[in-house]
Every structure is written in C-alpha cells, then in structure tokens.
Amino acid sequence: MINVGIIGGSGYTAGELIRILMFHPNAKLDFVYSTTNAGKPLSIAHHDLMGDIEMNFTDTVNTDVDVVFLCLGHGKSISFLEQNQFSDATKIIDLGNDFRLTKDKEFQGKSFVYGLPELNKNSIKTSKYIANPGCFATAIQLALLPLAANELLNNDVHINATTGSTGAGVSPSETTHFSWRANNMSHYKAFDHQHLGEINQSINQLQIDYKNELIFVPNRGDFARGIFATLYTTVEESLEDVVAKYEAFYKDQPFVTVTTTNINMKQVVQTNKCIISLMKKGNRLLITSVIDNLVKGASGQAIQNMNLMFGLDETTGLHLKPSGF
Numbered sequence: 001m002i003n004v005g006i007i008g009g010s011g012y013t014a015g016e017l018i019r020i021l022m023f024h025p026n027a028k029l030d031f032v033y034s035t036t037n038a039g040k041p042l043s044i045a046h047h048d049l050m051g052d053i054e055m056n057f058t059d060t061v062n063t064d065v066d067v068v069f070l071c072l073g074h075g076k077s078i079s080f081l082e083q084n085q086f087s088d089a090t091k092i093i094d095l096g097n098d099f100r101l102t103k104d105k106e107f108q109g110k111s112f113v114y115g116l117p118e119l120n121k122n123s124i125k126t127s128k129y130i131a132n133p134g135c136f137a138t139a140i141q142l143a144l145l146p147l148a149a150n151e152l153l154n155n156d157v158h159i160n161a162t163t164g165s166t167g168a169g170v171s172p173s174e175t176t177h178f179s180w181r182a183n184n185m186s187h188y189k190a191f192d193h194q195h196l197g198e199i200n201q202s203i204n205q206l207q208i209d210y211k212n213e214l215i216f217v218p219n220r221g222d223f224a225r226g227i228f229a230t231l232y233t234t235v236e237e238s239l240e241d242v243v244a245k246y247e248a249f250y251k252d253q254p255f256v257t258v259t260t261t262n263i264n265m266k267q268v269v270q271t272n273k274c275i276i277s278l279m280k281k282g283n284r285l286l287i288t289s290v291i292d293n294l295v296k297g298a299s300g301q302a303i304q305n306m307n308l309m310f311g312l313d314e315t316t317g318l319h320l321k322p323s324g325f
Contacts, residue, residue, distance in 0.1 A: 002027045002310055007080060008071035009034040009057055011170045013095050015046040016299035017069055022053055024303070024317030026310070030065050031058050067091040067306055069299075073169065074098070074194075078107065091128045091309055093302050099131035100198045115305045116141060117314060118253045119202055124308045132305065135297025136161055136218060137195040139229045141202050142256060142274045143289035146249035148206035152235055152242075156212045161229035162219040167293045175220060182222060190217045225294055226265040231287045239280040246278060254315050255296065255304070265290050271320040272300035295320070 004021060006014050009032035021027050032042060038059035043050040045057075063086045070077045070092065077098040086092065092110070099105050099112035106112075113123045115130040116138065124130060133141070140159060147153045162185075165176045174180060175188075193216055203210050221228070235242060243260060250256040256274045263277045269292045277288040291297050300318055307314045 002067060002306070003030040003062075003065045004028065004306075005030050005062055005065040005068040006032045006071060007061070007068060008073065008076075009042070010037055010045040011071055011073070012166045012294055013298045013302075014069075014071040015048070016294045017071070017302065018042060018046060018049060018053070020295075020299060020303055020317055020320075022049075026312055026316060027306070029053075029055065031060070031062050033058055033061055035059050063087055063090065065090055067093065067309070069302055070094040070096060072096055081108065091130075091306075093130045093132055093305055093309075095132045095298055095302055097131075097134060097194065097198075099129070100133065101201060105131065114198070114202070115301065116202065117301070117304055117308060118142060118250065118256060119145060119205065121308060121314075124305055125311075127309065130302075130305045130309070132298065132302045133198060134195040135167055135227060135291070135293035136163065136193065136216075136229070137198045137202075138297050138301065139227045139274065139289045139291045140195070140199050140214075140216070140231065142291075143229060143231050143276055143287045144199075144203060145206060146246045147233075147235070147242075148203045148210060149249055150245050151207050151209075152237065152245075153203065153207055153210050153212070153233070155234040157214050157231055157233040159214060159216040159229065159231045160219065161216070161227060162221040163227045163293050164221055164223045164225040166225045167227075167297075168220075181220065184222055185219060187217050187219045191215060193218050223265075225292055226269045227289075227291050227293045227297060228265045229289045231289070232284055234283050235280075235285040236283055239278065239285075242280070242285060243278055246276065250276075255318075263288055263290055266324050267322055268292050268296070269322050270295065271322050272296045272304060272318045273322075 034057040037057040113127040
C-alpha cells in the first residue's frame with residue numbers, strides 16, 4: 001500500500017483527494033495536516049465525508065510517507081518545504097503553482113516535472129517530484145496540444161472559459177458569496193491570467209515556433225464546479241483531418257474523449273474526464289473542452305500522476321461516473 005500524506009487538508013482540493021483516496025485499492029491515508037483544524041474530525045471541514053472515514057486532522061507531519069500532496073495554495077509550497085524536510089524516498093506532488101514553470105522547477109536539489117500526463121507521461125513515471133497543472137491550464141492545453149503537435153497552430157487563439165466558484169478556493173470572498181454569485185456572471189484577469197505561462201510553455205514544447213497570442217478571457221460561473229472552455233482559431237485542414245489528428249494524439253490517453261457533437265459540463269463533473277468537441281465553419285475551428293476543475297483540473301489529475309509514479313495503471317481509483325441529472 002502507498003502511504004499518503006496531505007498538507008493543507010481543509011480546502012476543496014484536499015477534500016477531493018480524500019474522497020478519491022478512500023476507495024483507491026493501492027493507497028492508504030497516513031495523515032491529513034491542518035493547523036486550523038488539528039484534532040478535529042475530517043468531516044468538520046468536509047461534510048460529505050461524515051460517516052465514511054474516522055480520521056482527525058493533525059498538526060504533525062510524518063516526513064517518511066511514500067507520497068505527500070501539497071494543497072497549500074499558490075506560493076506557499078516553497079516555504080512549507082523549507083521548514084519540513086521529507087525523506088529522500090518521499091515523492092511530492094504539488095497542487096500549487098510554485099514549480100510549474102521551467103524557470104521554477106529546481107528546488108533544493110529536487111527537479112519538478114510538469115504533471116500533465118497527456119503531455120509528459122514518460123517523465124512523470126520516472127520522476128519523484130510533480131508540479132500538478134492548473135485547472136484552466138488543463139482544459140485549455142488538452143484542447144490545443146494536438147494542434148501544436150501537428151504544427152497547426154499558426155494564428156492567434158481566442159479563449160473564453162468559465163469556472164465554478166470552487167475554483168476560487170474554500171475561503172469566502174466577495175466574488176464567491178452566494179448573494180453575489182447566484183444569478184450572476186463576470187470575467188476577471190482578462191488577457192493576463194496566471195495560467196497562460198504554463199499553457200504557452202506546453203504549446204512551445206510541441207510547436208517550438210509558435211509565436212502567436214492566446215487571447216484568454218476567464219469567467220466566473222453561477223455554479224460550484226466544472227470548467228466550460230470554448231476556443232477558436234483558423235485552421236486550413238478539413239474537420240475530418242483535424243478530428244483524426246486529435247484521435248491519434250489521444251488514442252492512449254484514457255481520460256480524454258474526442259467528439260463532434262455538442263457537449264455539456266455535466267458529462268464530466270465529479271470525474272477525471274476531459275471531453276473535447278470539434279466543429280468547423282469555413283477555416284475557423286471551434287474547440288470546446290470540459291473538465292471538473294477539482295478532479296481532472298486538480299486532485300484527480302494528482303492521483304493519476306501518483307499512479308504513474310508508482311507504476312500503477314493510471315486509471316486506478318479514478319473510475320468515477322458523472323451525474324447527468
């Protein structure tokens with residue numbers, strides 16, 4: 001069994017990790033670290049776990065676990081690792097953004113691999129340290145990587161993507177308050193979202209000469225979880241040729257499905273799936289990508305990475321079904 005530790009156990013991504021790991025046949029939770037809830041049952045923060053797991057939060061770290069997930073929020077993983085030295089055998093999966101960019105991947109002799117399995121699977125299998133991708137970044141990269149791999153990204157890409165309120169984290173704020181968010185919609189960080197760095201980095205990994213712009217408008221949606229992203233760009237190839245290239249790129253990727261039908265977010269919420277829909281009018285290609293921001297966009301992908309790191313089938317513990325109604 002893989003002994004697992006979770007740091008920053010009170011947030012949404014930690015709650016999803018616990019929910020999935022409870023039923024993972026090869027993993028066992030060793031501890032869930034939270035200074036704010038130490039000594040209290042996990043269900044005090046994660047109400048959906050009531051009656052399912054008898055474990056308390058702790059403020060003690062077992063530095064000898066097989067793998068630790070860092071769910072600390074952006075910019076906090078470095079300071080935690082500086083204060084807590086894990087054993088050389090402990091694998092680390094960081095769900096924050098501290099190590100995602102190439103310029104940030106080296107830390108205390110550790111080299112973090114960018115953990116998008118559909119792009120870096122072989123490197124993930126041999127790595128001990130993983131920088132888990134961002135949620136918007138996951139949905140958008142999966143929508144674009146087959147084009148980059150075939151050097152078909154030769155124009156600007158216009159991106160409009162809407163995320164649920166859980167994407168903002170568990171701490172309440174003005175824009176996550178129910179009275180503000182319900183029956184409402186807004187955009188934020190237009191053209192300058194922090195995930196653009198990792199998206200461009202992955203595109204250039206496959207299509208080195210891509211110099212055009214990703215024009216990204218992120219939106220806040222009136223729902224709790226999920227990402228619905230639409231992208232369009234100019235592509236000369238026929239729809240049939242584009243679909244064939246997407247299917248070939250993802251043929252060995254169990255969590256990505258390619259279709260030419262209309263799709264909706266409920267098809268993926270509560271799962272580790274990404275569904276990509278392709279449509280074309282003239283030379284304009286429309287790509288729709290849907291994921292659950294907390295599963296494929298965070299905790300499910302982190303467990304997928306754990307599976308790869310420990311030599312398991314990457315789908316282990318991740319056979320999750322959405323609810324369409």
